[in-house]
Amino acid sequence: MNPGLEPDELLTIGEMSRRTGVAASALRYYEDLGLVGSVRTGGNQRRYPRHMLRRVSLISVAKRLGMPLADVREAFGEVPMESTPSHTDWQRASRRWKKKLEERRRAIERLEHELTGCIGCGCLSLKACALLNPDDALAATGAGPRRLEDVVEDEESAGDEP
Ligand code: FES
Structure with missing residues (x-):
């Protein structure tokens, strides 16, 4: 002490x-x-x-x-x-x-x-909306429906929980 x-x-x-x-x-x-x-x-x-x-x-x-x-x-x-x-x-x-x-x-x-x-x-545009996709950050994660993939992955991993 x-x-x-x-x-x-x-x-x-x-x-x-x-x-x-x-x-x-x-x-x-x-x-x-x-x-x-x-x-x-x-x-x-x-x-x-x-x-x-x-x-x-x-x-x-x-x-x-x-x-x-x-x-x-x-x-x-x-x-x-x-x-x-x-x-x-x-x-x-x-x-x-x-x-x-x-x-x-x-x-x-x-x-x-x-x-x-x-x-x-x-419009909820991922290209134009600064709130949904600030600085077009999702473009760096690849082409296609990035947010949808995230949601599906989250749901799939939630299904793994006991
Ligand atoms: S909803 Fe259109 S710019 Fe954000």
Whole structure:
């Protein structure tokens, strides 16, 4: 266990889950991804420093906004996990966070614009429709009815399940 941390500064995974509303399994997953960190007791149990509460809460907010976890990790950047982050650490993270949200906002505006056009158009053309086939990406997968083949393959593999 980290000698710099007092036991009352550490939370069990259950306490962390209750305080944040995030399932213990999700907390373990976030830790596997390097988004949060814990220390281990002598009995190899996880203990979370209190400052991880903010990280987990921010991850929850990011998920509600539809932000990918890879972007969250980037937004956290150099915010330390081994010690309580300073105000400056969080300010830097806040600027990165804002940049990520702006990128998302612009992408959503672009999609909204294309969707509005498609609703009016209705052609569903894989050649012309930027929403169905952005940058004609399906052309690189070969000739013929690519989407139909995907659907058939999905149905066939679903039939393999017990
Ligand atoms: S539906 Fe016609 S361009 Fe998208």
